[in-house]
Amino acid sequence: MYRIQAGGVSEDMAKFLLRVSLAILILFHGVSKILGGIGPITGMVAKVGMPPALGYLVFIGEVLAPVLVLVGAWTRPAAFVIAVNMVVAVLLAHTTQFFTLSKTGGWALELQGMYFIVAIAVMLLGGGRFGVGGKWN
Numbered sequence: 001m002y003r004i005q006a007g008g009v010s011e012d013m014a015k016f017l018l019r020v021s022l023a024i025l026i027l028f029h030g031v032s033k034i035l036g037g038i039g040p041i042t043g044m045v046a047k048v049g050m051p052p053a054l055g056y057l058v059f060i061g062e063v064l065a066p067v068l069v070l071v072g073a074w075t076r077p078a079a080f081v082i083a084v085n086m087v088v089a090v091l092l093a094h095t096t097q098f099f100t101l102s103k104t105g106g107w108a109l110e111l112q113g114m115y116f117i118v119a120i121a122v123m124l125l126g127g128g129r130f131g132v133g134g135k136w137n
Helices: 009-036 039-047 052-071 075-093 110-125
Strands: none
Touching (some): 009 052, 039 052, 052 075
8 A cells, every 4th residue: 555655756646736726726716706706795894893994805715825825836925825715705704604514415615615624725735835935835
């Protein structure tokens, strides 16, 4: 049986897979906001009494940070930004779903929860050697 060894190529491949899957999936949300605009986001921000301009920070959390995670540059801080972005998204748009189940029986926020947990894992693990930051990223 093949085992993942600490510091080995397979450990770095696992980090790569986590990093790339998180980045690509979050980046889809960012591209959607680039193409469709962020009016709904600025509206939600204004609704909670904050300056609507803060909605533009979504581009950092859903475009810039995922690109950095994808290429493996400043992976840990970028993954932290993605995790914070997910917390803000839940607070702005999904608080009523926090303690609910979906029609199929899963947690209503399982996707957001998965993004958050994977972002925390990437932040703790780092990007691995398969990125522009090398094995110290």
